[in-house]
Amino acid sequence: MISRDITHKRVLKIAIPVVISNATVPILGAVDTGVVGQLGLAAPIGAVGIGAIVIGALYWIFGFLRMGTTGLVAQARGAGDQAETGALVMRALIVAAIAGFALLLLQLPIFWGVFAATPASAEVETMARSYMGIRIWSAPAAIMFYALSGWLIAHERTGAMLLLQLWMNGLNIGLDLWFVLGLGWGVEGVAIATLIAEWSGFFLALYLCRAVFKGDQWRDWVRIFDRVKIRAMATVNGNIMLRSLLLQMILIGFMFISASRGDVTLAANQILIQFVNITAYGLDGFAIAAESLIGVSMGAKSRRDIRRVALMTGLWSAVGSLLMAGFFGFFGMWLIKLMATSVEVQQAAALYLPWMVISPIIGFASWVLDGIFIGATRTRDMRNAMFQSALVFALAVVLLMPLMGNHGIWLALLISYVARAITLMRYYPALEAAADKS
Numbered sequence: 001m002i003s004r005d006i007t008h009k010r011v012l013k014i015a016i017p018v019v020i021s022n023a024t025v026p027i028l029g030a031v032d033t034g035v036v037g038q039l040g041l042a043a044p045i046g047a048v049g050i051g052a053i054v055i056g057a058l059y060w061i062f063g064f065l066r067m068g069t070t071g072l073v074a075q076a077r078g079a080g081d082q083a084e085t086g087a088l089v090m091r092a093l094i095v096a097a098i099a100g101f102a103l104l105l106l107q108l109p110i111f112w113g114v115f116a117a118t119p120a121s122a123e124v125e126t127m128a129r130s131y132m133g134i135r136i137w138s139a140p141a142a143i144m145f146y147a148l149s150g151w152l153i154a155h156e157r158t159g160a161m162l163l164l165q166l167w168m169n170g171l172n173i174g175l176d177l178w179f180v181l182g183l184g185w186g187v188e189g190v191a192i193a194t195l196i197a198e199w200s201g202f203f204l205a206l207y208l209c210r211a212v213f214k215g216d217q218w219r220d221w222v223r224i225f226d227r228v229k230i231r232a233m234a235t236v237n238g239n240i241m242l243r244s245l246l247l248q249m250i251l252i253g254f255m256f257i258s259a260s261r262g263d264v265t266l267a268a269n270q271i272l273i274q275f276v277n278i279t280a281y282g283l284d285g286f287a288i289a290a291e292s293l294i295g296v297s298m299g300a301k302s303r304r305d306i307r308r309v310a311l312m313t314g315l316w317s318a319v320g321s322l323l324m325a326g327f328f329g330f331f332g333m334w335l336i337k338l339m340a341t342s343v344e345v346q347q348a349a350a351l352y353l354p355w356m357v358i359s360p361i362i363g364f365a366s367w368v369l370d371g372i373f374i375g376a377t378r379t380r381d382m383r384n385a386m387f388q389s390a391l392v393f394a395l396a397v398v399l400l401m402p403l404m405g406n407h408g409i410w411l412a413l414l415i416s417y418v419a420r421a422i423t424l425m426r427y428y429p430a431l432e433a434a435a436d437k438s
Contacts, residue, residue, distance in 0.1 A: 006297070006308040011289050011316065017158040019285030019320070021165035031173050035180040036187060045340065048190055049270030050124065051131035053255050054114050057248035058136075062099050062143045064240030065092045069150025070291045071377040072233060077154060078299020085151070086217025087224045089209070091233055092147035094224075100140030107136045117256065124263065127187045134191035141202035148205040151212065156292055158285075160208045168201035239379035246386040250393050250416055257397065257409055265406055268348035271339050272356045275332065279324040279360040280367060286317040287371025294375025303435040306376070310428075313368050321364035329357045355410035359417070366420035373424060376431050385423035392419040 036048050069092045076084040103110070111132060115125050152160050172193050179189030212218050223229070251273075258269040290313040297305035328335075336349045366389075373382045393416035400408030 006293060006305045006312065008312060008316075011286075011293065011309070011312045014156050014158050014292055015285040015289040015313070015316065017162035017285075018153075018288045019282050021158075021162040022281035022284050022288075031176055035176050036190060045267040045270055045345070048128075048131060048187055049266065049273075050255060050259065051128040051135065051187075051191070053252060054128075055132055055135045057252055058103060058110065059139065059142045060244055060248060061241060062096065063146060063244050064237040065096050065099075065143065066146035066150045066153075067240050067291070067374045068092070068233065068237040068377070068379070069147055070153045070288070071295045071374050072236060073151055073154035074292050074295025074375060075299035075377065078296035083217045083220065083223065084229070085154070086212050086215070087220060087226075087229070088233070089147055089151040089212055090218050090224050091230065092150065093144055095237075096144040096147050097140060100143045103136060103139040103143075107133070124259070124266070131187050131191045134188060134195055138195045138198035141199045145198070145202045145205055148202075148209045151209055152205075153288055153292055154295065157208075158288070164201055164205055164208065167204055168197045171200060172197035236377050236379050239383040240374070243379070243383045243386040246383075246390045250390055250413070253393070253397070254409060254413055257401070258406070261406055264342075264344045264348050267340065267342070267345045268352060269406070269409075271336055271345070271349050272352055274339075275328055275335070275356050276359050279321070279328070280363065282324060283317050283320050283360060283364050283367050284371070286313045286320065287368045287374075289313055290368060290371035291375040294372050295377075298376050298435055301435055303432055306432055306435055309375075310372050313371065314365070317364045317368040321360040324360040325357055328353075332357060352406060352410055355407070355414065359414060362414045363417040366417045366424065369421060369424040369428075373427070373431065376434065378427065378431050378434070381424070381427035381431070385420055385427065388423050389416045389420040392416055 036045055069088060073085045073088050076082075076088065111129060114132075115129065149161060149164075152158070175193035175196060176190055179185045179193050183189060185192070217223075254273070255266070255269070258266045290309055293309040293313075294306055297309060332353045333350055336346055336353070340346055340349070370382065373379070393412055396412035396415045397409060400411050402408070404411065
């Protein structure tokens with residue numbers, strides 16, 4: 001069994017590389033938005049925003065392959081079952097490959113359904129279709145990357161995750177600048193840059209996970225296709241997938257409602273949601289530390305360690321949220337001007353910036369609790385909490401938007417964060433009690 005003390009140093013050793021690496025993901029989104037923003041038009045910004053969030057949502061439906069793999073592999077480590085850690089990642093890779101190629105085959109009906117639902121202008125829709133038609137070809141690589149990431153995080157190898165994100169996002173940003181500003185490829189250039197970066201990141205991740213393939217554990221087909229293990233994995237991942245679908249419904253709903261208010265409002269919200277993503281991805285480092293350490297503690301049946309991890313990761317996440325809020329409070333307007341040259345878009349984004357500034361303070365508890373529940377593989381509770389939060393978001397939009405306009409959309413998003421935290425906290429005592437029974 002893995003038996004090491006839970007300390008602030010250990011938490012930070014896992015979290016800090018992830019904070020840095022995760023922050024580069026939405027920074028990339030901000031650069032994507034910024035380079036097309038230099039064209040001086042609202043429509044390209046909105047097109048990249050809708051295209052990126054739809055493709056991201058399609059891929060993140062399979063985010064359970066990252067989260068579920070992390071929790072299950074960490075618990076196998078805590079129980080000292082090394083062979084099962086290899087079998088778990090192979091199961092996840094097989095599912096990921098099937099999912100990726102299925103998206104390629106189904107892209108036309110998926111895109112038709114998306115644009116039948118969105119109220120975006122014809123110009124935005126045309127550009128977004130072009131973007132998505134290129135990005136979708138990275139589906140197998142992007143989804144298999146989730147499985148490999150889960151294995152690395154479960155082994156507390158977050159330094160490798162930092163390397164992966166720096167490589168992928170650095171390459172992506174460099175290609176963005178070249179393709180869009182240098183070659184003038186516009187929205188298509190942003191999509192091609194991301195396509196190349198995602199495939200290169202997958203191959204680098206395979207190399208970093210090469211320890212999986214050194215022994216025989218990766219080809220122990222009897223273990224890999226063990227029905228009991230597959231059923232347990234399916235239960236965990238199925239609940240995470242439903243939870244992810246509900247979360248993406250909230251985010252896509254936010255963007256689609258924004259689109260209904262015109263290209264300028266859509267562009268402003270797209271810029272600000274990038275800032276929210278930076279805070280969420282950055283603070284997710286502490287959630288990921290919780291995933292790994294809670295999983296190991298659950299596998300070792302240590303209720304004491306579970307509570308220590310929850311308290312420590314919650315504390316550091318709260319500190320991080322205050323720092324993030326301060327940063328965007330001071331530099332938010334400067335960043336808006338950097339990302340968009342349109343005066344109309346700048347003015348609209350400035351009007352709604354305060355909602356973004358308080359979002360990390362409102363949202364940090366829900367984000368770190370997600371990590372705690374993933375590590376414990378209490379995914380049914382996560383699914384139920386997200387379902388309740390999605391209902392709260394929908395009700396808040398219906399009630400607040402007629403009264404407050406776009407301010408009401410932002411307030412509804414923040415209310416959904418609070419609802420998620422409250423519902424997860426209601427389930428937390430049962431999580432601790434489960435350690436005694438595992």
